[in-house]
Amino acid sequence: MLKTLIHCAFAAVFWAGIASTSCAESPAKPLAIEDAASVSKAENTDNVRLNSRVSALLQEGQNSLVLSALPSTDKRKPQALQALKSIQARQNRESQALILELSSAAHAGRAEPLRTVLSAALAVPEENTELLALRPLVNEMRLQFGLHGDLHDQMQTLLQRLRALRDNSSLRLQNQQVLHLASLQEQIDVDALLKAESNRAAAPLNEHEQAKLARDHQWRALELPPKTVLLSFDDGPHPVHTPSILATLAEHKIKALFFQLGHNLAEPKELKDGKEIQSPLGRNQDLVRQMVEAGHAIGNHSYSHPQLPKLSLAKINQEIVSTQTLLDLAVPPGPARTAMFRAPYGALNEDVLAAIEQQHLRLVLWNVDSQDWADPSAESIVQRVVKELDHAGRGIVLMHDIHAVTTQALPMLILALKERGYRFAHWNGQALEVPETEDMAAKKPG
Ligand SMILES: [Zn+2]
Numbered sequence: 001m002l003k004t005l006i007h008c009a010f011a012a013v014f015w016a017g018i019a020s021t022s023c024a025e026s027p028a029k030p031l032a033i034e035d036a037a038s039v040s041k042a043e044n045t046d047n048v049r050l051n052s053r054v055s056a057l058l059q060e061g062q063n064s065l066v067l068s069a070l071p072s073t074d075k076r077k078p079q080a081l082q083a084l085k086s087i088q089a090r091q092n093r094e095s096q097a098l099i100l101e102l103s104s105a106a107h108a109g110r111a112e113p114l115r116t117v118l119s120a121a122l123a124v125p126e127e128n129t130e131l132l133a134l135r136p137l138v139n140e141m142r143l144q145f146g147l148h149g150d151l152h153d154q155m156q157t158l159l160q161r162l163r164a165l166r167d168n169s170s171l172r173l174q175n176q177q178v179l180h181l182a183s184l185q186e187q188i189d190v191d192a193l194l195k196a197e198s199n200r201a202a203a204p205l206n207e208h209e210q211a212k213l214a215r216d217h218q219w220r221a222l223e224l225p226p227k228t229v230l231l232s233f234d235d236g237p238h239p240v241h242t243p244s245i246l247a248t249l250a251e252h253k254i255k256a257l258f259f260q261l262g263h264n265l266a267e268p269k270e271l272k273d274g275k276e277i278q279s280p281l282g283r284n285q286d287l288v289r290q291m292v293e294a295g296h297a298i299g300n301h302s303y304s305h306p307q308l309p310k311l312s313l314a315k316i317n318q319e320i321v322s323t324q325t326l327l328d329l330a331v332p333p334g335p336a337r338t339a340m341f342r343a344p345y346g347a348l349n350e351d352v353l354a355a356i357e358q359q360h361l362r363l364v365l366w367n368v369d370s371q372d373w374a375d376p377s378a379e380s381i382v383q384r385v386v387k388e389l390d391h392a393g394r395g396i397v398l399m400h401d402i403h404a405v406t407t408q409a410l411p412m413l414i415l416a417l418k419e420r421g422y423r424f425a426h427w428n429g430q431a432l433e434v435p436e437t438e439d440m441a442a443k444k445p446g
Contacts, residue, residue, distance in 0.1 A: 047116045050098075054120040054134070057094055060087050061133025066188045069181060076194060083197035086350060089357070095137040103144060104223040111151065114141070118154045122161075127176030129165055138162060200350060224394040228434050229417060230425045231256040232366060234301055234342060236401040237264055237287040244407040246290055252414050255295045255426035257364070258401065259342040260288075262303030262323030265330055281330055292336040297427035299340035300324050300361060309349040316355045324359060335429025340364045366398035370409070373400055378408035386416050 064087050067080040074080075098117070105113040121138065124131045138158055147155050164173055224230065231249075236242045237260060249256055267282045291298060302308065302319040311319070320341065331337050341361040343352060348363075356363055368388040370381050389395055399406050417424075425434045 046113055050101075050113055050116045051120050053094065053098060054117055057091060057133050057137070058124065058128075058130050060091055061130030062184050063087060063188065063193055064133065065130055065181060066184050066190060067193070069185065070190065076190065079194050079198070080190070083194055086197060086200070089350075089354070091133055092136060095134075095140065098137055099140045099144065100223050102141065104225075106145060108225070114145065114147075115151060115154075117141070118151065118158065121158050122154060125180075126161055126164070127173055127180045129177050129180065131161060132165055135162055135166075224396070224425060224432070225423075225434055226393050227420075227422050228394045228425050229389060229422045230396045230432065231399065232259060232342075232364075232396055233257070233399050233401040233406075234259045235264075235305065236260055237284040237291075238402040239284065239287070241404060241407050242284075242287050242401045243290075245401045245410060246287075246294060246296075248407070248410045248414070249296070250294055251411075252418075254414065254424045255297070257297050257299060257338070257340070257396075257427055258291055259299045259301035259340075259364075260323075260327070261301050261305055262319075262326050265323070265326040281326065285330055288330040292331060292334070295426070296336065297338045297340075297429075298327060298331050298336050299338045299342060299364065300327055301342050302344050305344045307345060307347050308343055308352045309347050313351045313355065316352055317358070320355055320359055320361070324361070335427070337429075338427055340427075342366075364396070367392055367395040368397045370397060370399045370406070370413075372403050372406045372409060376405055378405050378412060381405065381409040382413045382416055385413055386420070389417070389422070390420070 064084055067084050067087075070077050070080050102114050102117065105111075117137070118141075121131065121134050138155075142155060142159065165177070231254065233242075233245060233256060236258060264284055265281055265288070288298065300320060300323045303323045304319065306315075306319060308316050308319065327337070339361050340363075341356050341359075342364050343356075346365050353363070368385055370385050372381050375381050375384070385397055389397070399410070423434050425432045427433075
């Protein structure tokens with residue numbers, strides 16, 4: 001049952017936004033939420049963070065309102081429409097990330113995060129039209145969660161408010177909305193806003209912004225159930241080290257996620273001619289076949305491992321699409337094909353995210369960096385990963401199947417994690433699946 005729950009949760013959330021996918025094992029059914037008994041310290045921190053994410057969404061909503069209200073005669077209107085599009089894209093991504101977080105908490109029996117988001121939304125005065133920025137989030141919440149008691153009542157109130165804002169049925173509300181908009185127009189400097197938006201689109205993000213963007217997209221790592229780890233290997237395949245990694249994983253019956261570089265898949269001769277990559281696959285194709293047969297999953301890590309934010313949008317697309325073409329040729333249709341993308345260095349900007357979205361790929365980052373690319377000691381790599389995993393409680397571990405030290409660290413790491421009771425998640429073609437440990441199976445009644 002546990003396995004099924006997690007499986008369904010991931011299936012539902014993973015594809016949210018692409019298509020409404022239901023779980024194969026049971027039809028989509030809202031998740032029943034009970035009241036949380038107590039609120040821990042960790043939950044309090046969670047609440048502060050969730051509140052600020054909701055505020056950020058509302059802030060974007062205010063900006064959108066003011067931009068939409070510009071008259072069509074205003075010469076800044078075309079720029080404003082462009083800005084509105086990128087704001088909306090950000091809102092959608094953020095809503096999806098929030099839903100994932102709520103969904104994972106709900107599966108863990110925690111209603112508090114959901115309560116926090118509902119309260120934050122209900123705290124918005126009725127006439128504040130920016131509440132509509134929360135609509136995608138609230139709609140998804142309504143579909144995914146079966147709410148009871150006061151949570152149910154709050155959701156109903158919220159839906160009513162959103163409806164009223166949407167259809168403007170009440171004259172009184174309309175007048176107040178106009179007043180509210182006027183006050184926003186006084187506060188928000190449209191020129192500054194447009195300038196910020198155009199800088200955001202053009203320039204690579206600074207380190208702080210990039211870190212924030214990366215954090216916002218690390219949800220898959222943080223949404224793993226507790227004491228669960230997903231091993232991922234980047235930059236391969238490598239003719240010597242990848243086979244060694246595969247052998248260790250096979251010995252421990254662990255399935256992992258491999259993010260491969262296009263240039264390791266392509267036939268080298270073809271590249272000398274400077275042609276676009278067509279069909280020829282290099283000698284590493286055998287390794288890909290082995291991975292597929294062993295049940296590992298394979299994702300896209302760009303063609304040549306550049307800092308993508310430094311490239312033009314056209315070049316970014318080329319890096320992603322060429323590798324996807326090679327992967328489609330190398331990986332037969334089935335569970336190993338993932339439609340997942342990992343940005344080299346985790347380096348992101350709006351262009352990179354737009355390109356990923358356009359290719360219908362999903363960004364998968366990590367929350368634990370083994371630093372096997374920099375650390376020559378297998379022991380210290382193992383210590384680092386164990387320490388960081390224990391701190392985070394779960395996670396996606398970043399390693400590289402192109403370094404000898406990784407092949408030495410991996411057997412030790414797996415033993416250390418098993419000893420500490422970690423379970424190893426894998427991608428089954430539709431969702432992240434977490435096997436039940438023998439311990440858990442033994443404790444089951446009956
Ligand atoms: Zn890499």
